[in-house]
Amino acid sequence: MSATTFGWLILAFPLAGTITIGLTFKLLSARTAGWIGTGAIALAFLSAIGALVKLLEFPAEEQHLTDTLYDYGGAAGIPFDLGILVDPLSVFMALVVSGVSMMIHVYSVGYMGGDHGYHRFFAYLNFFVFSMLLLVLAGNFVLLIVGWAFVGYASYALVSFWYRRDTATTAGMKAFVINVIGDIGLVFAAILLIKELGVTEYLAVFEQAPEHFTTNEWTIVAICLLLLVGAFAKSAQIPFHTWLPDAMEGPTPVSALIHAATMVTAGVYLIARTFPLFGLAPTAADISAFIGLITLFLAATVAMVVTDLKRIIAYSTMSQVGYMIVGVSIGAFGGGLFHLMTHAFFKALLFMGAGSVIAAMANNQNINDMGGFRKSLPFTFVLMTVGALALAAFTGTAGFFSKDEILGYAAERGGMYWAFAIGGYIAAFFTAFYSFRIIFRVFYGEKCEEAQELERGQLAHGEPVNPHTGEREDNEVGFPGEDHHIAERAWPMRVGMAVLGLGALFAGYIQVPGVDAVLENFFEPVFEESPLYAIVPSTLHSWIGLGVGSVLSILGISLAYYLYIFAPGSTDRIRERFSGLHKLLFNKYWFDELQDALIYRPVLAVGHFANDVFERYVVQGIVVFFRNGVGGLGDTVKAAQSGFVRSYATLVIAGFVGLALYFLITAS
Amino acid sequence: MDITWYLVLSALLFAIGAVGVLVRRSPLVILLCLEMMLNSANLAFLSFARSLGDQDGQIMALIVMVVAACEVVVGLGLIVAMYRRRLPLDVDEVRGLRG
Numbered sequence: 001m002s003a004t005t006f007g008w009l010i011l012a013f014p015l016a017g018t019i020t021i022g023l024t025f026k027l028l029s030a031r032t033a034g035w036i037g038t039g040a041i042a043l044a045f046l047s048a049i050g051a052l053v054k055l056l057e058f059p060a061e062e063q064h065l066t067d068t069l070y071d072y073g074g075a076a077g078i079p080f081d082l083g084i085l086v087d088p089l090s091v092f093m094a095l096v097v098s099g100v101s102m103m104i105h106v107y108s109v110g111y112m113g114g115d116h117g118y119h120r121f122f123a124y125l126n127f128f129v130f131s132m133l134l135l136v137l138a139g140n141f142v143l144l145i146v147g148w149a150f151v152g153y154a155s156y157a158l159v160s161f162w163y164r165r166d167t168a169t170t171a172g173m174k175a176f177v178i179n180v181i182g183d184i185g186l187v188f189a190a191i192l193l194i195k196e197l198g199v200t201e202y203l204a205v206f207e208q209a210p211e212h213f214t215t216n217e218w219t220i221v222a223i224c225l226l227l228l229v230g231a232f233a234k235s236a237q238i239p240f241h242t243w244l245p246d247a248m249e250g251p252t253p254v255s256a257l258i259h260a261a262t263m264v265t266a267g268v269y270l271i272a273r274t275f276p277l278f279g280l281a282p283t284a285a286d287i288s289a290f291i292g293l294i295t296l297f298l299a300a301t302v303a304m305v306v307t308d309l310k311r312i313i314a315y316s317t318m319s320q321v322g323y324m325i326v327g328v329s330i331g332a333f334g335g336g337l338f339h340l341m342t343h344a345f346f347k348a349l350l351f352m353g354a355g356s357v358i359a360a361m362a363n364n365q366n367i368n369d370m371g372g373f374r375k376s377l378p379f380t381f382v383l384m385t386v387g388a389l390a391l392a393a394f395t396g397t398a399g400f401f402s403k404d405e406i407l408g409y410a411a412e413r414g415g416m417y418w419a420f421a422i423g424g425y426i427a428a429f430f431t432a433f434y435s436f437r438i439i440f441r442v443f444y445g446e447k448c449e450e451a452q453e454l455e456r457g458q459l460a461h462g463e464p465v466n467p468h469t470g471e472r473e474d475n476e477v478g479f480p481g482e483d484h485h486i487a488e489r490a491w492p493m494r495v496g497m498a499v500l501g502l503g504a505l506f507a508g509y510i511q512v513p514g515v516d517a518v519l520e521n522f523f524e525p526v527f528e529e530s531p532l533y534a535i536v537p538s539t540l541h542s543w544i545g546l547g548v549g550s551v552l553s554i555l556g557i558s559l560a561y562y563l564y565i566f567a568p569g570s571t572d573r574i575r576e577r578f579s580g581l582h583k584l585l586f587n588k589y590w591f592d593e594l595q596d597a598l599i600y601r602p603v604l605a606v607g608h609f610a611n612d613v614f615e616r617y618v619v620q621g622i623v624v625f626f627r628n629g630v631g632g633l634g635d636t637v638k639a640a641q642s643g644f645v646r647s648y649a650t651l652v653i654a655g656f657v658g659l660a661l662y663f664l665i666t667a668s
Numbered sequence: 669m670d671i672t673w674y675l676v677l678s679a680l681l682f683a684i685g686a687v688g689v690l691v692r693r694s695p696l697v698i699l700l701c702l703e704m705m706l707n708s709a710n711l712a713f714l715s716f717a718r719s720l721g722d723q724d725g726q727i728m729a730l731i732v733m734v735v736a737a738c739e740v741v742v743g744l745g746l747i748v749a750m751y752r753r754r755l756p757l758d759v760d761e762v763r764g765l766r767g
Contacts (some may be wrong), residue, residue, distance in 0.1 A: 643763025645698075649689050 003058075004067035006051035007086040011095050011625050013043040017202070018123050025119035034109035037122035041129055045098040052091050061272050063087055063525040064203060073142075080200040085139035090527045092519075093136035093269055100261040100344045101129045103496045107352050109254040110490025111359070115251075115480065121161060125257065128154035132262050136269060140200040141190040144270075148186055148230065151266065152179035155258050159250040162481050171246040178243040182233025186270075189226035192219065199591035206276040213280050218555060224284030227270060229545045231288075235267030235321045237295045242592050244318055248365075249309040252355030255310060260317050260347035265340045269326040272333050272527075279530055289329035292508055293423045293554035296322025298589060302431040304437065305585040309354050309365045312438055313357035315588075316391065317347055319427060326407035326420050330413060331532025334403035334520040338511055341519075342398035345503035350438075352497045353384035357442055361450050363465065365479055367438070372447030376454035380444045387438050390504040392432035392557055395550040403428060408513075408545035412537040421545075425552055432556025441565035444628055512544030540601055673732035674715035693758045695750070699743045706736045 001009075019311075021033050028036070028244045037211025055063055068083040084090075105125060112121050135147030153176070160172030194200060196219060197208050213220040231237075236244035236259075247259055271278060271288060278285040303315035313662070319344045327336025357364055360377060374381050390397040393404070403424070410420035447455075465472055470568050473479040510518040527533040537545070563571050575582045587593070640651075681704055688701030700758060709727045717725025747757070 641766060643766030644757045645762075646690055646693075653686055653690065 001050065001054070002065070002067075003051045003054035003086045003091075004065050004084065006047045006054060007065075007067065007084045007090075007094075008069070010044050010049035010051065010098065010133055010138060011130065012085075013040045013047065014126045016040060016134060018126035018130060021119055021126065022124040023322055024463040025123070028119065030113075031109065033119045033122050034105070034112070037126045038102065038105040038109060040126055041098055041102045044129070044133065045095070048091065048098050050462065051086055052095065052625070053471065055086060055088065055091055060525045064205065068139075078200075078547030079198070080140050080142040082143065083139035083204055084137045084143075084202070084381070085163070086137070087339070087526055088522050090137050091274060092341075092522070094133055096341050096344050097132050097136060097262050099130065100348050100500070101125075101257060103131075103499050104257045104348060104352075105262070105490045105496075106309075107256070107355075108251075108492075108640045110492035110494075110496075111253055111355055112241050113490060117161065121158075124154060124157045124161070124252075124289055128158060128258065128263075132266070135266055139202060139249045141193060142200050145183070145186055145190060148234070148266070151181050151234070151263055152183060154589055155179065155247070155263055156529050158254040159247045161251055161254065162249075162479050165473070166247065167466060167469060168249040171243075171249040175243040177249045178240050179570040180235050180242065182230040182402075184230025185226045187231070189223045189230065192223045192226065196223075197459050202273065209280060215643050217280075221248030221281045221284050224274075224281040225287070227274055227277070228284060228288050228291075231267030231270045232291065233267075234270075235325060236318050237267065237291055237322065237325060237589070238298065238597075240637035241295065241299070241318055242357070242595060244552045245306075245311045245314045246586070248308070248314050252310065252358060255314070256351035256355070256396075258350040259314060260351050261344035264321050265316060265324065265344070267556075268321065268328055268336060268340055271325065272337060275328070275527060275530055277334065279532070285329045285331075289326050289417075289420060291321045292329060293420055293495060294322075295319070296326065297423055297427050299429040300434065302397050302585050302588050303434040304430055306588075307367050309358065309370070309438065309442065310351070311365075312353055312367070312434060313347065313350050316350075316431065316434065317343075319431065320347065320391070322427075323403060323406055323424060323500035325633070326410070326424065330417055330420060331530065331535065332406050333530070333533060334511075334523050335402065335665075337523065338405055338519050339399075339402035342390065342402040342504070344508050345500050345507055346387045346399055349383060349387035349497060349504050350391065351499040353380045353387060354438075354492065356497075357384075358479055360454055361448075364460060367441045370442045370448055370450075371445040372443070372451045373454075373574060374411055374443040376447075376451045379494055380496070385439055386445070386501045386504050388435040390433040392553045393428055393549050394432075394553050394557070395496055395546075396505075396508070398504050398506070398508035398548060400454040400546065400553070401511060401513075404542070404545045404549045405534075407549070408537040408542045409535065411533075412535055412541060419504075425548060428549060429552045429556045432553040433560050436557045437522060437564065444565055445568065451643065459545070513537070513546070514539035518539070523636075555625065671715045671719045675712060676734075678712040678715065679693065681705070693760055695743070695747050695757060698759065699740065699747070702739070702743075703736060706732055719748055746756045 017037050020040075021028070021036055025033060027384075047140050055065070065086040066083055066518075067086070068081045070082040072082060073080045073661060078551040099341055105122075108121065108125065112118055115121065128151065131147055131150030131655075135144060135145075135151055138144040138147050156172045156176035156179075159175050160169045162168045192199065193205060197205055199205055200210065209220070233240040244259060244264070248255055278288070299315045299322060301317035303312050303319060306315060320339070324336045324339050324343070327333070327339060355372060356377060356382060357370065360373065361370060364370075386397075390399040407421045407424040407428075410417045410424065510516065522532075563574075584590075685703075685705035686724045688704065689698050692698055692701065710732050713725040713729045713732070717723065718728075722729060748763065750757060
């Protein structure tokens with residue numbers, strides 16, 4: 001089979017999975033549905049490996065394979081079709097997406113065990129993976145938009161999965177609306193491209209763009225900025241980030257899959273995929289990099305004070321995606337995508353661990369209520385520590401190599417790009433601090449009630465409540481099921497976490513400066529045309545960067561250790577001392593309030609004005625005027641319709657006589 | 669040949685018919701008056717046809733007769749229907765089309 005056949009198979013298996021589960025859910029037992037979903041993704045992963053093997057058989061310059069299944073645009077005269085592009089970038093993304101998804105599916109088989117919406121969950125999950133793979137394999141901008149919108153919908157469906165929770169449904173809507181804003185940006189960018197170039201195929205666009213546009217011409221900058229709107233909305237970058245923390249309302253495997261490993265990296269993929277366009281619009285690329293820098297910095301600071309376990313990880317995701325955006329925007333394509341992969345491993349792992357803890361806490365996500373889970377959840381403790389070490393870029397872990405590759409590249413490019421290196425290193429210190437804040441707050445310290453119960457072997461406890469409103473929930477469809485109290489005791493959960501844990505520890509070794517550069521060589525056929533790709537930091541500089549990174553991560557971990565273990569309670573003093581700063585961070589820089597004041601309220605006010613003034617007086621006035629006018633006219637004319645046949649006859653004859661007289665008079 | 673007297677007769681018949689339509693209330697009589705008006709028109713057609721030596725007027729008269737026959741069928745049908753439904757046979761009483 002050729003590489004493109006494998007490409008189609010990658011798409012076919014998850015789609016078949018979602019259709020099978022969706023149509024036959026009444027016949028399947030819950031576990032069967034879960035394993036069908038997992039199997040579909042596993043087959044997709046195997047197909048991705050097949051595509052990789054076949055792709056590598058080609059010489060480097062021919063590693064851009066396209067295949068078309070169906071021509072959509074033939075009738076309309078617009079050039080687009082159901083076509084895929086199989087090249088190192090799309091195969092890499094397909095491998096990461098299907099691989100991590102597979103582990104998350106395995107985890108979900110255990111985690112969602114007692115939920116009444118089990119079949120629905122796996123049907124959605126498979127649909128999401130299908131959409132995401134469609135997004136990364138699409139061979140033209142139109143199919144990209146299709147995948148992009150499918151992913152947005154799947155995210156909405158999964159965030160609102162527990163649909164009887166009001167907080168979950170509103171969070172889903174928020175995610176969907178902000179994603180649609182991104183979709184609009186992407187659609188406009190595609191329209192501009194079709195208008196300017198007349199083609200939608202990636203390869204054709206990238207071939208024609210350099211001839212058609214001059215560098216930094218306003219149209220290409222506009223196209224790139226519109227692409228960025230799409231990328232930022234999906235990747236939760238400022239100012240489109242507010243949906244991500246709220247999306248933590250979804251089940252934890254969803255957070256691991258969508259909001260850590262796959263969907264939020266779609267923006268990174270988009271920027272990497274359209275790098276020839278950004279190469280023509282360096283201004284847009286710099287804007288993108290700066291927004292990435294701001295996001296990675298602000299999100300890291302917020303993650304240090306938020307108390308909701310999953311939201312800490314969500315802000316951390318924003319921050320890490322910020323690193324990737326910086327990477328692919330300044331030209332460190334290899335580094336950005338490398339970080340995308342390692343981040344998928346350790347962040348999904350952290351979410352899985354958080355899911356385990358939250359399950360033990362009966363859905364309570366507040367870390368103020370947690371503590372001392374080290375003995376009662378030993379497996380989760382070890383794996384989460386691995387994830388936190390990788391997130392903190394501790395020496396030797398996956399995050400260590402990938403993060404420093406981006407920052408090293410920024411330093412090597414020099415000039416104003418030093419800002420990215422410095423900002424990134426400062427945020428790396430924060431990252432190390434907050435990742436171990438999670439570990440020390442959750443697993444050390446005084447044992448909370450739940451931890452003690454677990455040690456006594458008592459699994460389920462307490463009434464299930466909504467963690468945000470405190471409302472009681474009844475475990476029926478549309479609410480979290482009762483078995484979410486199983487913590488880490490289901491073996492599928494352990495398998496999923498263990499595999500990702502290995503990835504988080506060792507995935508970094510595929511690209512060690514001076515030793516090997518697997519990814520860098522693998523991506524060369526894609527990015528070789530970018531002059532920026534030739535910039536590679538020397539081995540010495542890379543190792544200096546790695547040294548700085550490891551010192552910062554150890555400093556951050558030590559600070560967390562000092563504040564939470566060595567001198568517990570000192571955080572309260574710091575909080576009082578810098579209460580203003582704490583308030584600023586704790587309220588997430590008031591971004592939600594800002595959006596509320598700048599967009600939501602003005603729009604609402606315009607709506608009220610339109611309803612109360614314009615609609616009532618202007619529109620209604622016109623309508624009522626015409627209605628009365630026509631009614632009055634009708635009343636007047638009605639008088640003639642007496643119903644007397646003889647009076648009608650009189651009128652006819654009188655009219656006839658009148659006409660006759662008129663003609664007689666005019667004739668004489 | 670002078671056709672004046674024929675036309676005068678035709679006009680008289682027409683006027684009598686028209687007044688009959690206007691003043692009588694019985695639908696049957698109104699139909700009769702309508703027939704009278706149609707035939708007055710026929711008389712005028714025939715007079716002109718004879719006077720001008722042209723066949724068009726005669727053909728027109730035949731057409732008018734056909735139309736008159738149709739009209740009588742419909743009119744009498746209506747009257748029978750009114751009678752069967754025990755409606756008053758008085759056009760002033762039947763005024764369901766009043767606006």
